[in-house]
Each structure stands twice: as structure tokens, then as C-alpha cells.
Amino acid sequence: xxxxxxxxxxxxxxxxxxxxxxxxxxxxxxxxxxxxxxxxxxxxxxxxxxxxxxxxxxxxxxxxxxxxxxxxxxxxxxxxxxxxx
Amino acid sequence: xxxxxxxxxxxxxxxxxxxxxxxxxxxxxxxxxxxxxxxxxxxxxxxxxxxxxxxxxxxxxxxxxxxxxxxxxxxxxxxxxxxxxxxxxxxxxxxxxxxxxxxxxxxxxxxxxxxxxxxxxxxxxxxxxxxxxxxxxxxxxxxxxxxxxxxxxxxxxxxxxxxxxxxxxxxxxxxxxxxxxxxxxxxxxxxxxxxxxxxxxxxxxxxxxxxxxxxxxxxxxxxxxxxxxxxxxxxxxxxxxxxxxxxxxxxxxxxxxxxxxxxxxxxxxxxxxxxxxxxxxxxxxxxxxxxxxxxxxxxxxxxxxxxxxxxxxxxxxxxxxxxxxxxxxxxx
Numbered sequence: 001x002x003x004x005x006x007x008x009x010x011x012x013x014x015x016x017x018x019x020x021x022x023x024x025x026x027x028x029x030x031x032x033x034x035x036x037x038x039x040x041x042x043x044x045x046x047x048x049x050x051x052x053x054x055x056x057x058x059x060x061x062x063x064x065x066x067x068x069x070x071x072x073x074x075x076x077x078x079x080x081x082x083x084x085x
Numbered sequence: 086x087x088x089x090x091x092x093x094x095x096x097x098x099x100x101x102x103x104x105x106x107x108x109x110x111x112x113x114x115x116x117x118x119x120x121x122x123x124x125x126x127x128x129x130x131x132x133x134x135x136x137x138x139x140x141x142x143x144x145x146x147x148x149x150x151x152x153x154x155x156x157x158x159x160x161x162x163x164x165x166x167x168x169x170x171x172x173x174x175x176x177x178x179x180x181x182x183x184x185x186x187x188x189x190x191x192x193x194x195x196x197x198x199x200x201x202x203x204x205x206x207x208x209x210x211x212x213x214x215x216x217x218x219x220x221x222x223x224x225x226x227x228x229x230x231x232x233x234x235x236x237x238x239x240x241x242x243x244x245x246x247x248x249x250x251x252x253x254x255x256x257x258x259x260x261x262x263x264x265x266x267x268x269x270x271x272x273x274x275x276x277x278x279x280x281x282x283x284x285x286x287x288x289x290x291x292x293x294x295x296x297x298x299x300x301x302x303x304x305x306x307x308x309x310x311x312x313x314x315x316x317x318x319x320x321x322x323x324x325x326x327x328x329x330x331x332x333x334x335x336x337x338x339x340x341x342x343x344x345x346x347x348x349x350x351x352x353x354x355x356x357x358x359x360x361x362x363x364x365x366x367x368x369x370x371x372x373x374x375x376x377x378x379x380x381x382x383x384x385x386x387x388x389x390x391x392x393x394x395x396x397x398x399x400x401x402x403x404x405x406x407x408x409x410x411x412x413x414x415x416x417x
Contacts, residue, residue, distance in 0.1 A: 020096060020097065020100055021096060023100060024092065024096045024099050024100060027099065027100065027105060028087070028092065028099065028105070028106050031105045031106050031107065032086075032106070055100075059102065
């Protein structure tokens, strides 16, 4: 999934976190953004790669993109939607 | 904004839908006054404190809640009362009571109708639970208090726990103590209909249920009555209104079929005066008792062909209580 060219409004790095803190960090960071704001999440490992985008979608937010970076981590772009919390 | 220790402590519940950072702050902005005893109160206090809410207990016996230090820096601003029936919260909170072997919890918001709560809790006895059943009821109680703290749910909501521990929701009675909430579009349609009747008085009925209000425009039957028999009906449609019985019957039948009820009868005063007149009062309560209990009245006063004010009249505590009904902004 190629990411669109957008400048994120906030960035978090959850490569050092484990479940459930991976999504706790993501959820709080999204909540702190205005509706429509874009969050960049750096993550690592199978578990957050599966769960973080899915949990964000479950709350009504939009997954804009997911890219694998050269160092083996992933860059996830999320847009905060009004419905999400 | 939550601090790092708060995020760590509340991580699991921060994941919940409807909670999050703002929700956690709402839980912390509440101080619960718990005027209950026993395992019920112990369980409720433990859950509430663990969830981040301050609890003050009427009794000072130690319990699991005592070990949880408060994490919120600023003093909680909002008070929620938890009481045993037949007492009731002055502003907002939960009342726990027993009826026919089951336990019932009523939760009311600041904006909830206390007259409705009075009716709902009238036949409740103080709760009588011990041991595991008390703990179950206590956790349910904590859940209701947290919903209230988070601003979730309706302003007055009830839940019942049977002797076997089965939970079911209890419906609040249809509130007849306050004017119904009428959407601006319905109000605009009402004004339009009443304006079309000028210079005569116009009339209409508002019917609905919880999920919506509908306008039923009515014809003012007074003109026909006066034309047919001016001696029996000396007032013309300029200064009086009446509903045609057949049309009224149709309104009732259709509302009944749709699961709706009559919320209000609206009429106009073509050239003022604003508000519910003595004549209106005699019409609505001929012998000092409302002819249509639970039905509100809405009077729209016009001046120079334009609506100038709208006033509700709702029967409560032995008289009609008047209140303003804000008019929708004009679209021209």
C-alpha cells in the first residue's frame, strides 16, 4: 500500500512498545488531533502491524497508507475522523 | 492531558470505545458521594476508584478502595450522588432500590427530569443484598456511575437485576413534566401553517415518540361552528379555535397505530397577547384539572402577520407552568 504524499500533523514511534500500549499510544495521539488531522505511526513487528491499523479502522478512523521502510520498521498514516475516539 | 503514570495505569480502559483520553478525564472530574453500605458499596467504590473516580463514603470502614490513591491533580468538579431508595439524588447520580425481589437502579443526569425519577423510584424499598449478589450489584452500580460521568446514555435510565442476576433495562416513563423537544424544522412548519390561517387563529397537533416529532396541521373548526349557530358559538375564528372531533379522532387513531402519542396542541393568537391566556386555561382545564393529561400546549402570538413569541404551558404540580419556546431563525 503506497502512501499518498501528505505531511503528518503529528508523529509517534511505537517501535519500543508492546500490546496493548501500541494502540493505547496511537488512540491517544489520534484523539489529540483535530478531526481530519493526519498521524504518522512508526511501528515494528507482526502484532502491531496487524492490530494497530485494524483497531484504528474499528474506531472509525481512516488508514491512508502503510509503507515498509529500509530499516525494517513500518510507517502507518492515519486520518482522525469525527466518529473515532 | 493525561500524565504518563495515568496512561500506564488506565491503559486497558483507555482502549475502550467511548473512553479515551477525554473520557478518562471525565471519570476523574467526578466525585461520587456514596451513601450505601455493605458489599454493594464496597464493590462499587473499588471499581470506581480503580477506574479513576474519587469516591467519598458515608461510612468510613476500610476497604479495597482505600489503597488506590487519586491520580487527578485538580479537585473533581462534578458531584454524583449514589443513594439507597427511597432517597434520590438532588442533581445527578444513581438510586438503588428493591421491588418484588429484583433490584432496580435509576441513573439521572443533571438535565434529567426529577419528577419522572420521583415516579420511577416511588415504590422502591432500600436494597437488601449481601455477599456475591451485593458485589454483582455494586459493579453494575459502578458501571452506571461511569456512564453518567462519561455523559453516555439517556438523561434518565434504569436497569434491573433479577434475583437470579439477570439484567434488563427498565424504560423511563414518557416525560409529561416538560415541554417536548421539537426540532426546528417542525417548529418552522408549524409557524408556516399558523401564519397561513391569519387573520384567524390557527391550530395544529404535535405527535411523536422518542425518536421524532411530527406536525399534524389542523383546521380551525370554530368558523364553521359560528356560521352554523352564532348564538351557541358567539366567538369567531378570529378569537377562538376548536378542533373538529372527526379530525381529532383521526389524529388519535393514526398516532396510536404508529406507536406515537399526542405531545402538544398548538394554536395561535393572531394579534397577541403572548402566552397562555385565561381563556386557554379554561379550555385546557375546564374544572381545574387538565382535560388531556400529559398533553402540552403551545401558544404562538403573532403581531402584524409575524410570529413574535411562542410559549409552552405544561401541567405540573396542580397548575399550568409556562416557559419560552425559542422561535427558529427566519429564512427569507
